[in-house]
Amino acid sequence: MNDVSKDTFKILTEDIPEPTSQGGVSSGKIVHGKLIPPQQQIFLFSADDWEAFVEEWAHYQRTQYKIVTRLSASADMGIDVAGFTDDEGFQGAWDNHQCKHYSNAIAPSTAIPEIGKCIWHASEGRFAPPRKYYFIAPKDCGMSLKKLLLNSADLKSKLFEKWDDWCADSITSTKTIPLEGDFLAYVEAFDFSIFTFKPTLDIIEEHRKTPYFAARFGGGLPDRPSAETPPEEPDPNESRYLQQLLDAYGDHNGQPCADTSALAAWPELVAHFNRQREVFYHAESLRNFARDNVPQGTFEDLQDEVFSGVIEVEGAAHDSGLSRVNAVTQAAAQLPLTANGLISVTKIQDKKGICHQLANDDRLKWVKP
Template sequence: MKDWATRRTRDYVETQRWSGTGDMGRDVVGYVTRQRHEGDWDNFQCKQLSTRLSEREAFVELGKIFMHSAAGEYRLPREYTFVAPKGVVRNVQNYVAHPERFRQAFLDRWGELVAPGLVENQVVPLSPEIRDAIARFDFTSVHWLDAAGLAENEYAVPALVKWFAYDPGAAPAGVTPDLPQDEEAPYIEQLIGLYGARRNKTFADFNAALADPDWGEHLREQRTRYFEAAAFDRYYRDSTPPDYLATFKDDLYHGVVDTHRDQHADGLARVLKVLAQASQVSPAGILGHYAKVPVKQGTCHQFANEGRLPWRK
């Protein structure tokens, strides 16, 4: 559940854990804006319980939000999610499924369920300010997730890969734009320079190199490989733990770096040798299993972009 919460809250500009004494009903908070609690925010109330979240617990936890918001501690959250491995009891499921019924239940049952549980040794009455907070809160924003729901949630996939050897599957194929993109500029510029050095001429621009009978097709192939690697990165960045992609790239780097450092007839010969070597490298792990030759070769162009393994020295 901790891995899921960490991944889920990456969508926010900032996150904060408030769990513990004085948390004011907050657990894992995702701030939507830099204004933090003065702007929109979401609350994830994570309960590591051996049983289902009870009706009383659900009312008290959400009641804390109303109490502290009414006291001016923070704005009402935009979204509120109960995260409990065993799920929530049926009555809570029914309330979440009927938002206006849930709202009315807070008004009707405050004294019975909520008031005695908010502050130790105190009974918190349903003040006009709390009543107003309940009236303003969007009960359609209340959700719950159990272990099964977490397993099906896209943000849980990296945790499943890490802890249960879940197979994230193959990355989608890359799509190569017709026109060169800014992100490709470094390696393309280097390649065009090497083509020119081999031909003893200077290509005016990308289109001139693309029209070359000897190296135009080669340039097209390199762009295809680059975008295969880019699609691979995007997919596994979202579906595996962060270190998986970094480890894959480190394995590939060490598999080709000695070839890159070797003596070559010219810069283009270096490119061809490194790409050939990359096709033979077999990085460990699930990413190595799914990395086809174009992905590994395209990753070498990423290295050239970064200056890690430049094509032109």
């Protein structure tokens, strides 16, 4: 029986205070919650996602590779993502990126069979030995493997030591590969310094420079550079939309307008012309920004959305081609774009300029027959 008296036993309680304020909360945090850093997100990737991520990274190593390809699992020969530096393919200079997506860091018992597979297929003439063979994994290589990869003599010794246990029966499902004869001589002469690893943080930082980073990891787009100022002399790629503008001015004035010199008599049209070139270059700068920061097709989707938003205005009756230009660009400026990945960096000038890009492609016409 408890010796404590009912009269002396007390339960002390304390009111829970209001949580400390974190200040204002952004709409992004309300919608998406706390952003998970990329180095943690990759732990949630599937094996296919991991290989696709590495492929995205490798594809944009333009200074190193002419072609990047991913082999199917059924015939990979120990090759996941290959980067070729010339037109000779697997018989030329190339790098292999071996992608492992395990819950733990890569151990020697995983890496050495892959190394054995690479050496054996190379000895069979299926490909020239790669220039570099990188192990890549979300949790990197374990310390014991890193030590081996940083010392090619030790790596070679470990492969010889563990060949029968780890390699002989894992290279191909059809037969055991003994380390003997001509193959033994080939392994003895092989350059084991090609085998190394690529730290995951390095790949993430290099992937950050690709158009796929924001789409894969979130966190928003980088700051957008200022739009280029239109050159005094129009560029040849402006020819069609500028001709459409001149046609619209001629339609407005009731007389042909062959070139910009004909606008001198109408200062208000000169100012209008210059403004249209400015917004066109705004849209061109957004096109260039999209090329470097979002997946291919994102900007084209934005153009299609603007087109859908203004085409009924373009097709309506207007007093002149100039009235149509103004009505369409004003309608574009008011479009409530909500879905495209570029909306956070899209300005009113861009939406107007996209109209002239569409006119440049004859998708919009200012003067109707």
